[in-house]
Amino acid sequence: MKKVHNFNAGPCVLPKQAVESAIEAIRDFDGTGIGLLEISHRTPGWERVMAETEQLWIELLGIPAGYKVLFLGGGASTQFFMVAANLLNKKAAYLQTGVWAKKAVKEAKMFGEVEVVASSEDRTYCYIPKNYTIPTDADYFHITTNNTIYGTEIKYDMDCPINLVADMSSDIMSRPVDVSKYALIYGGAQKNVGPAGVTFVIVREDVLGKVERQMSTMVDYRTHIPESSMFNTPPVFPIFVMHETLKWVKELGGLEVMHKMNNDKADLLYNEIDRNKMFVGTADKEDRSIMNICFVMAEGYKDKEADFMAFAKERGMVGIKGHRSVGGFRASTYNACPKESVQALVDCMQEFEKLNA
Numbered sequence: 001m002k003k004v005h006n007f008n009a010g011p012c013v014l015p016k017q018a019v020e021s022a023i024e025a026i027r028d029f030d031g032t033g034i035g036l037l038e039i040s041h042r043t044p045g046w047e048r049v050m051a052e053t054e055q056l057w058i059e060l061l062g063i064p065a066g067y068k069v070l071f072l073g074g075g076a077s078t079q080f081f082m083v084a085a086n087l088l089n090k091k092a093a094y095l096q097t098g099v100w101a102k103k104a105v106k107e108a109k110m111f112g113e114v115e116v117v118a119s120s121e122d123r124t125y126c127y128i129p130k131n132y133t134i135p136t137d138a139d140y141f142h143i144t145t146n147n148t149i150y151g152t153e154i155k156y157d158m159d160c161p162i163n164l165v166a167d168m169s170s171d172i173m174s175r176p177v178d179v180s181k182y183a184l185i186y187g188g189a190q191k192n193v194g195p196a197g198v199t200f201v202i203v204r205e206d207v208l209g210k211v212e213r214q215m216s217t218m219v220d221y222r223t224h225i226p227e228s229s230m231f232n233t234p235p236v237f238p239i240f241v242m243h244e245t246l247k248w249v250k251e252l253g254g255l256e257v258m259h260k261m262n263n264d265k266a267d268l269l270y271n272e273i274d275r276n277k278m279f280v281g282t283a284d285k286e287d288r289s290i291m292n293i294c295f296v297m298a299e300g301y302k303d304k305e306a307d308f309m310a311f312a313k314e315r316g317m318v319g320i321k322g323h324r325s326v327g328g329f330r331a332s333t334y335n336a337c338p339k340e341s342v343q344a345l346v347d348c349m350q351e352f353e354k355l356n357a
């Protein structure tokens with residue numbers, strides 16, 4: 001197979017061992033003689049995978065009692081309205097740090113009043129707003145911890161006077177998280193925890209059942225809790241890969257180890273961006289993401305963008321094109337992205353500078 005360095009923003013690189021065991025399970029699930037895609041989700045072997053997957057979430061994140069982990073369909077985009085349907089009675093507060101947050105705001109507005117407490121849209125979302133006030137009369141405060149497109153990240157668990165809700169689609173499992181500070185955490189799996197097709201929701205059960213509206217059965221989190229996410233047919237394939245991915249995280253030593261590995265990779269690339277006179281980072285330094293590293297050609301070298309892209313492609317770099325709203329380059333260095341790939345990109349930038357600057 002062709003050797004490439006996969007920096008895709010999601011879906012993205014997965015641990016090799018997770019992919020290998022998924023291939024094997026598709027042939028023969030759990031020694032049953034039937035493939036994973038052909039089993040009934042009511043077989044004991046599958047029920048074990050579901051239970052173990054939930055247990056891995058609880059162990060890795062240290063999820064306290066009183067919370068439930070759900071595995072649902074519809075992607076994080078479905079959570080934009082599901083969160084509001086379940087939690088927004090009168091008013092909700094949102095921090096608008098990117099287009100995903102803006103989309104979440106749009107959906108929440110269908111359920112009540114939404115106060116955008118601060119936005120960084122004025123500078124193309126290249127920073128995390130500071131010094132805003134969270135209204136204490138809101139039902140919850142919604143944040144997007146990692147802004148996949150712009151490469152900014154809230155890298156700590158904030159104190160919040162009201163229920164805190166976080167879209168952690170692109171930084172879940174990249175660092176230890178104090179789950180007790182959040183009422184609800186959600187995200188699509190297709191970055192650090194598996195392929196597309198399953199959405200995780202970690203919810204503190206006491207926040208549910210407080211809204212006055214009627215909800216469709218599937219939209220109400222309380223439908224899925226007693227059924228352990230098997231009220232309807234669960235997406236078995238992505239959940240299986242999630243199970244194997246989390247086993248890999250655990251085997252490597254858990255989230256402290258992931259955090260160190262991710263910081264090392266991010267430092268390596270940011271140091272090169274800051275050193276190399278042909279490139280410049282786009283996010284404010286204090287808010288730089290350790291998952292999505294965004295940069296553009298520096299002044300004087302703007303006309304070299306296509307040349308660098310071709311140069312990098314030639315050397316096996318995949319997925320480094322920046323999002324169309326930002327341009328330039330974005331290297332996503334999720335958990336399963338090896339340090340050698342980041343080193344290969346750094347080498348490539350250095351070589352390009354030698355030849356062109």
Ligand SMILES: Cc1ncc(COP(=O)(O)O)c(C=O)c1O
Pocket residue numbers: 010074075076077078100144146147148149167168169170187188189
């Ligand atoms: C931070 C964030 N939120 C939400 C989404 C949307 O996720 P989905 O495609 O699972 O609906 C994405 C997708 O990349 C994302 O990065």
